[in-house]
Amino acid sequence: MAELVSTGQVKFADVEAGAELAEVSYPVTRLSLVKYCGASGDFNPIHWNERIAKAVGLPDVIAHGMFTMAETGRFVTDWAGPQGVVLELGVRFSSMVVVPDDDTGASVEVTGVVEEKLDGNRVRLALTARSNGSKVLTRSRAVVKLP
């Protein structure tokens, strides 16, 4: 399990439009996917069964899109701090996260930029998620209210 990135509290007044958020790499293993199946209730076998994944034309087991989105949400909440409130989170799934059956698995690298400061102490972030060199999310945005 990756360490919590930030325990501090970012303040609206300290945020500048255009600021880049440091990249974080989140690991994804077969165990991650099995746990996510159980926690989410999405037991689609393409997320845990290599035989079925390959039978439907996938290269291997792939991560749930919602797992990838969850890691993006984690990037946002870690940055926003405990008092930051996520008001919007949206993504388009553009490519799959292939998770091999080995001890390493895959990873999702998330970066972000402060796109705009809005009224009401709100900030809009533009987010990027990549895995194995491909963009796995596009049009990924979050709006967060900061203290």
Place this chain on the structure above:
Amino acid sequence: MPINRDFLGRTFPASDPYEISRVKIRDFADAIGDPSPVFRDVAAAQAAGYPDIIAPPTFPIVITAAAGNRAATDPELGINYAMVVHGEQSFSYVRPLVAGDVVTTQTTITDIRAAAATRCSPTRPSSARSTANWCARHTRRSSSGAAPLDQGSAWLSW
């Protein structure tokens, strides 16, 4: 089988109430690998200004996926659900979901369109791409009693 456009604008019956527990939030946070105390420690959540532990931003999918799937799998809608790919997902929140919230979900089919498969189902394996010709968006709203909590929207394609 073509999609039944009569379903555009259809709202499905509200789900049974779902009570959000601290344990389920912690399990979900564990599953996404997020150790943040506000998802597991009542004192930490209260110190940050919340009445109880809060749920991670994508947690509503736990509650609403079943309602959305029920709508998408209505046989009269004409979707081959085995071919469905999740194309987009968005959430907007009135406030974070909190342990103890009792949530009901209402699903509406808000858009149906014919579209190039590659536009709406980029994650579909290329071998199946030619069979995917439709996209549908369903939007669902969650509420706790009369209070709105969040709204989510998903594009499905097949």
